[in-house]
Structure formats: structure tokens, C-alpha cells
Amino acid sequence: GDSVTQMEGPVTLSEEAFLTINCTYTATGYPSLFWYVQYPGEGLQLLLKATKADDKGSNKGFEATYRKETTSFHLEKGSVQVSDSAVYFCALSEAAGNKLTFGGGTRVLVKP
Amino acid sequence: GAVVSQHPSWVICKSGTSVKIECRSLDFQATTMFWYRQFPKQSLMLMATSNEGSKATYEQGVEKDKFLINHASLTLSTLTVTSAHPEDSSFYICSASLAGSGNTIYFGEGSWLTVV
Numbered sequence: 001g002d003s004v005t006q007m008e009g010p011v012t013l014s015e016e017a018f019l020t021i022n023c024t025y026t027a028t029g030y031p032s033l034f035w036y037v038q039y040p041g042e043g044l045q046l047l048l049k050a051t052k053a054d055d056k057g058s059n060k061g062f063e064a065t066y067r068k069e070t071t072s073f074h075l076e077k078g079s080v081q082v083s084d085s086a087v088y089f090c091a092l093s094e095a096a097g098n099k100l101t102f103g104g105g106t107r108v109l110v111k112p
Numbered sequence: 113g114a115v116v117s118q119h120p121s122w123v124i125c126k127s128g129t130s131v132k133i134e135c136r137s138l139d140f141q142a143t144t145m146f147w148y149r150q151f152p153k154q155s156l157m158l159m160a161t162s163n164e165g166s167k168a169t170y171e172q173g174v175e176k177d178k179f180l181i182n183h184a185s186l187t188l189s190t191l192t193v194t195s196a197h198p199e200d201s202s203f204y205i206c207s208a209s210l211a212g213s214g215n216t217i218y219f220g221e222g223s224w225l226t227v228v
Contacts, residue, residue, distance in 0.1 A: 036219070043118075043205055043222040044156075089155065093217070099146050100207070100217060104155045 006103035023090035118220035135206035142208035
């Protein structure tokens with residue numbers, strides 16, 4: 001079945017540092033890939049997505065590129081802020097509007 | 113933009129009682145909604161797929177008689193935790209897909225259930 005593996009946290013960074021969260025997946029077809037963010041005490045918010053190979057999703061300074069050859073969708077941000085402290089989830093969906101398979105989540109803590 | 117809303121955000125109930133959580137799509141019709149469960153510091157696990165006008169499809173290991181799902185209209189799905197026990201305490205979150213937006217999946221705010 002489908003699965004998503006992402007690096008375990010917590011990841012602790014200083015403000016303005018570079019952030020990378022690795023995510024790899026296994027899927028039977030050609031899934032869409034997503035990054036969701038969960039701020040403390042809140043639900044999930046879609047951060048970015050990519051629907052086909054070589055697509056790059058970007059939002060709020062975050063980027064991730066759909067790499068079919070390495071089955072990866074690593075999340076990056078060049079300069080993090082304290083407000084980026086949250087849990088980040090990588091996810092895939094095999095079909096449009098279908099259920100999501102989530103990775104384990106990576107907690108990121110940005111210190112001033 | 114499209115919004116999915118859950119109610120209540122927080123609920124505390126006594127063991128043995130039932131509690132209902134609502135998931136509404138506010139700006140659009142959702143023929144399919146999904147219910148997830150998240151234990152503290154863990155990932156989200158899909159519980160069931162809620163289909164408007166038909167029975168929900170449950171994931172393996174999820175007790176359908178305990179977690180009753182009703183999707184009576186195109187904008188509302190409900191999850192009822194029956195005869196709740198402390199181990200049912202968790203964060204429950206729903207999602208819905210907006211057709212025509214690239215089928216973007218939107219999540220509700222989630223509902224914290226504590227069974228005492």
C-alpha cells in the first residue's frame with residue numbers, strides 16, 4: 001500500500017536558518033503530493049502541493065519539488081521565522097479528492 | 113475561500129456516553145468527506161470515508177458500530193463516538209474536497225475529545 005516517510009523531529013533551528021524536511025513516498029500510481037502544517041492547537045492547513053513529476057509547489061517561502069526518480073518531496077525554506085514553529089506533515093493522494101496518506105509529522109521549533 | 117468547519121472544537125464527556133462531532137463544508141457541496149484521528153504527537157490516521165446518501169467506508173481496524181458516520185446532506189457529515197471510553201480521547205479532524213479547484217482537500221479545525 002501507499003506510505004509516506006518523513007524525517008523525525010523535533011527539528012530545532014535559530015531564526016533565519018535554512019530548513020529542510022525530507023519526505024519520501026511509495027505509491028502504486030502517480031500520486032499528488034502535499035505538505036500540510038499544523039500550528040499549536042489548530043487543525044491542518046495546506047501549505048503547498050504538486051500534482052505531477054517535476055512540479056514545484058511553493059507558498060510562504062516554502063518550496064518542495066516532486067521528484068519521481070527519487071520518490072521524494074522534500075520541504076525547504078531559506079530563512080525560517082519563529083512563526084514557522086509547527087508540525088509539518090507530508091502526504092500523498094492517489095486520486096483527485098481522495099483520501100490522504102500522511103507521514104508521521106515533523107515538529108519544527110524555531111528559536112529567536 | 114472554501115472553508116470546512118467542525119463543531120465542537122473541544123468536548124469533554126463521561127465514560128459510557130456518546131458524543132457527536134459535526135463537519136460542515138461552508139461554501140461548497142462535498143459528496144465525500146473524510147474523518148481522521150490523531151493521537152498526541154502522532155500522525156493522522158484515516159478512520160473512514162463519508163459518502164453523501166450512502167454508508168461510510170471504514171478503514172481496517174475501525175469499529176463502525178462505535179464510530180457512527182452520517183452524511184445526510186452535501187454539506188454535513190457527523191461522527192458519533194458511541195459509548196465513549198478514555199482510550200477514545202483524541203483529536204478528530206475531517207476533510208472535504210472542493211471539486212473544480214484541482215480537488216484541493218480542505219481540513220476542518222479539528223475537535224478535541226476527552227473522555228473522563
